[in-house]
Amino acid sequence: MSDLFSRARDWFYGLQDTITQGLEQADGRGRFREDAWQRPGGGGGRSRVLEEGDLFEKAGVNWSDVAGELPEDVAKNMPGTTRQFRATGISLVLHPRSPMIPTTHANFRCLQKGDALWFGGGADLTPYYPYREDVVHFHTTWKTVCDRHSPEHYPRFKQWCDEYFFLKHRGETRGVGGIFFDYLQAPSLDAAYQLVVDAGSAFLESYLPLVERRRREPWGERERSFQLYRRGRYVEFNLIYDRGTVFGLKTDGRTESILMSLPPLVRWIYDFKPEPGSREAQLTEYLTPQDWLGPIPAAGPYR
Amino acid sequence: MSDLFSRARDWFYGLQDTITQGLEQADGRGRFREDAWQRPGGGGGRSRVLEEGDLFEKAGVNWSDVAGELPEDVAKNMPGTTRQFRATGISLVLHPRSPMIPTTHANFRCLQKGDALWFGGGADLTPYYPYREDVVHFHTTWKTVCDRHSPEHYPRFKQWCDEYFFLKHRGETRGVGGIFFDYLQAPSLDAAYQLVVDAGSAFLESYLPLVERRRREPWGERERSFQLYRRGRYVEFNLIYDRGTVFGLKTDGRTESILMSLPPLVRWIYDFKPEPGSREAQLTEYLTPQDWLGPIPAAGPYR
Numbered sequence: 001m002s003d004l005f006s007r008a009r010d011w012f013y014g015l016q017d018t019i020t021q022g023l024e025q026a027d028g029r030g031r032f033r034e035d036a037w038q039r040p041g042g043g044g045g046r047s048r049v050l051e052e053g054d055l056f057e058k059a060g061v062n063w064s065d066v067a068g069e070l071p072e073d074v075a076k077n078m079p080g081t082t083r084q085f086r087a088t089g090i091s092l093v094l095h096p097r098s099p100m101i102p103t104t105h106a107n108f109r110c111l112q113k114g115d116a117l118w119f120g121g122g123a124d125l126t127p128y129y130p131y132r133e134d135v136v137h138f139h140t141t142w143k144t145v146c147d148r149h150s151p152e153h154y155p156r157f158k159q160w161c162d163e164y165f166f167l168k169h170r171g172e173t174r175g176v177g178g179i180f181f182d183y184l185q186a187p188s189l190d191a192a193y194q195l196v197v198d199a200g201s202a203f204l205e206s207y208l209p210l211v212e213r214r215r216r217e218p219w220g221e222r223e224r225s226f227q228l229y230r231r232g233r234y235v236e237f238n239l240i241y242d243r244g245t246v247f248g249l250k251t252d253g254r255t256e257s258i259l260m261s262l263p264p265l266v267r268w269i270y271d272f273k274p275e276p277g278s279r280e281a282q283l284t285e286y287l288t289p290q291d292w293l294g295p296i297p298a299a300g301p302y303r
Numbered sequence: 304m305s306d307l308f309s310r311a312r313d314w315f316y317g318l319q320d321t322i323t324q325g326l327e328q329a330d331g332r333g334r335f336r337e338d339a340w341q342r343p344g345g346g347g348g349r350s351r352v353l354e355e356g357d358l359f360e361k362a363g364v365n366w367s368d369v370a371g372e373l374p375e376d377v378a379k380n381m382p383g384t385t386r387q388f389r390a391t392g393i394s395l396v397l398h399p400r401s402p403m404i405p406t407t408h409a410n411f412r413c414l415q416k417g418d419a420l421w422f423g424g425g426a427d428l429t430p431y432y433p434y435r436e437d438v439v440h441f442h443t444t445w446k447t448v449c450d451r452h453s454p455e456h457y458p459r460f461k462q463w464c465d466e467y468f469f470l471k472h473r474g475e476t477r478g479v480g481g482i483f484f485d486y487l488q489a490p491s492l493d494a495a496y497q498l499v500v501d502a503g504s505a506f507l508e509s510y511l512p513l514v515e516r517r518r519r520e521p522w523g524e525r526e527r528s529f530q531l532y533r534r535g536r537y538v539e540f541n542l543i544y545d546r547g548t549v550f551g552l553k554t555d556g557r558t559e560s561i562l563m564s565l566p567p568l569v570r571w572i573y574d575f576k577p578e579p580g581s582r583e584a585q586l587t588e589y590l591t592p593q594d595w596l597g598p599i600p601a602a603g604p605y606r
Contacts, residue, residue, distance in 0.1 A: 035574065049573045060573070169552045169561075232565070239542035240552070249472045249543070256574045258472075262535070264572070268565040270352045270363070271338065 004189055005117060008110040008196070009065050009088040013046075015108070015200045016063040016090055020048050022204045023061070023094070026211060027053040032061070037254050042067035043086070047257045051264065055215060057097040060260035063090050070113070071250055079183060080113030087111045089121075090200070091244065093261040094207070099227035100217040102127035102134065102175065103234065104207050105261065107244065108200045110193075119192045120182035121199055123206060124161055126175030126234060128227045130282045132296070134210040135176045139292045141206035142179045142199075149195045157181045162289035167237055172287035174237045178206075226280050228267035235266055307492055308420060311413040311499070312368050312391040316349075318411070318503045319366040319393055323351050325507045326364070326397070329514060330356040335364070340557050345370035346389070350560045354567065358518060360400040363563035366393050373416070374553055382486060383416030390414045392424075393503070394547065396564040397510070402530035403520035405430035405437065405478065406537065407510050408564065410547065411503045413496075422495045423485035424502055426509060427464055429478030429537060431530045433585045435599070437513040438479045442595045444509035445482045445502070452498045460484045465592035470540055475590035477540045481509075529583050531570035538569055 030053020
């Protein structure tokens, strides 16, 4: 079992290289800088951040392999006999400069706790402007990956994602979802690992095509302002609801690596309401769970 | 008892007028706009926000009188027999445009829950640049108010404030503190009310003199950038730790009024470290609990 953990750790380590290289190539100008860090409690990580690139205003890709003891209230809700844990994985958040390109987040991980080991992960998309074909491309990629392993995965992981990335106090999802899964051990640990490898390998193809499609889309002050405003929701979700963030801060994780996910520049405007009928108002229709791969409604709110 | 609650409510209502008038006068150009709102669970409020003023980039002064039923996990940690509660108070957060002027927050409130009634409140200061005399003025005002009621108040409330406004994951206080108190019922409810009235009445004089002293202080890109960066800490505190925010969001409060406290524009920079010896680095020395009214150390870190 600890052999599988090591294999996963090494594979995530390599995936960080693949992804950061792919992102640098897409950016053209920006370069990742790297911080290797040790965690006082055990283990460490390799954080890579690109700031002020051409394409990305901020991109963080973090790899880590940490061990420690879970607080009782966290441990009791997880499989496994002891409070000792080991966790390894890769986590990334990409904040493009252009408001026409969505923010994205992905995470793939392996946890070991006492006699239990499991995999978790997912990828989700947060657009600022509604382009249905981009959302469809993203979901299609993840459905294809999931379907190679089981026809039950995509519907289940898609729903899990919608439920997880929900801002209760706003009554809206963080974005248009994607997939989210945790405690994956079936049908075998090896099969679960293969799914995670398959998913991690698909990340660049889930995202870069829509980047290429949107990067020359024009935008100005209005779109920039709406992007900064919507980024506020991203901050609200991560600091109020996100388990990964709370888990990291509660287990004395490295603050700068955990909060790497926060957008570079954010605006809060009191009681902002987009102009009815505008593209900004249309985004609201995207922020509720829906079947992105079904037939496009001929009329009605979905475009 | 419910008579005292009503008296407090009416007094807070008038205090909102006094404070918003004083702030408009200080701003010169900006005007508060008002939203009266009803809460589906019971009660309502009057939110006032000033955005893009000369002095204030964003200022929110909120009055409310709400009733409802507390979630069990919140109720069990409070005095009083039932889960039914009623709360009234005023809460304000001021974000000046100039980085040389501190952000400030104050809150004065009365809670009734079953057979118990109590008062709470406080005021605290969050500077971006270290001016010791401003901090001393702020603390002196609150000490003077407290001392009129009991010599034990200021030391206790000052410590409570330092402990409350602490960002564990950053190892620093939110700002330079002030006072914070809760569950105040002694020596009598009337005396507790008088303290709150006295404190609420002192708010403008605790803050406006340092505004006047700093508003013509020059600043540029560098100071603005540091201000936006430090505002990130304010967001982190409010969304991760602040009981008022969590209480409001958990009891279906009005989201826009609760999150009115968030700064207008915020920046997160990965692993930013101010230049050693700079004024930005000196601020760090202010972000640890210390005796602001004692003798100034001749040497050492405190200026």
